[in-house]
Amino acid sequence: MKVLVLNGPNLGTLGRREPEVYGTQTLADLEKLLNERARELDFALTCLQSNHEGQLIDWIEKEGVASDAIIINPGALSHYGLALADALRGSGKPVVEVHISNVFAREPERHRMVTAAAAKGVISGLGFEGYLAALDYLAASNG
Numbered sequence: 001m002k003v004l005v006l007n008g009p010n011l012g013t014l015g016r017r018e019p020e021v022y023g024t025q026t027l028a029d030l031e032k033l034l035n036e037r038a039r040e041l042d043f044a045l046t047c048l049q050s051n052h053e054g055q056l057i058d059w060i061e062k063e064g065v066a067s068d069a070i071i072i073n074p075g076a077l078s079h080y081g082l083a084l085a086d087a088l089r090g091s092g093k094p095v096v097e098v099h100i101s102n103v104f105a106r107e108p109e110r111h112r113m114v115t116a117a118a119a120k121g122v123i124s125g126l127g128f129e130g131y132l133a134a135l136d137y138l139a140a141s142n143g
């Protein structure tokens with residue numbers, strides 16, 4: 001299975017960004033972890049990160065077509081990114097949305113999740129394990 005893994009705004013600074021919320025591991029650490037699990041599952045991953053909603057949408061349009069499923073952490077775009085939500089819905093691919101922190105235990109403005117409505121499911125608050133759980137889910141459900 002080919003899986004597109006997208007990380008949105010500010011996730012490129014994992015490791016030094018609010019470590020008390022997001023931990024001390026970097027995006028490179030996360031991608032290494034994901035690639036290791038992908039090898040076990042015989043999945044091919046494309047991991048991309050951007051701070052720009054339009055770039056994420058371009059990738060969903062182009063790379064998404066060649067993928068069987070999408071795992072995305074949209075960062076703050078989750079809470080207001082309607083264009084991103086439309087692109088995810090329009091991809092026709094199964095989408096799993098992941099958040100490192102438990103957004104529901106945080107400020108009220110993070111409880112509104114516009115992209116989540118375009119996802120099959122949302123994993124929030126399990127740290128990097130949430131991305132691994134998303135991969136395992138895709139393996140178990142075959143997309």
Ligand code: DQA
Nearest residue numbers: 010073075076099100101110
């Ligand atoms: C986040 C949660 C968002 O509210 C926040 O804006 C992020 C990271 C998470 O992974 O916990 O950038 O998506």
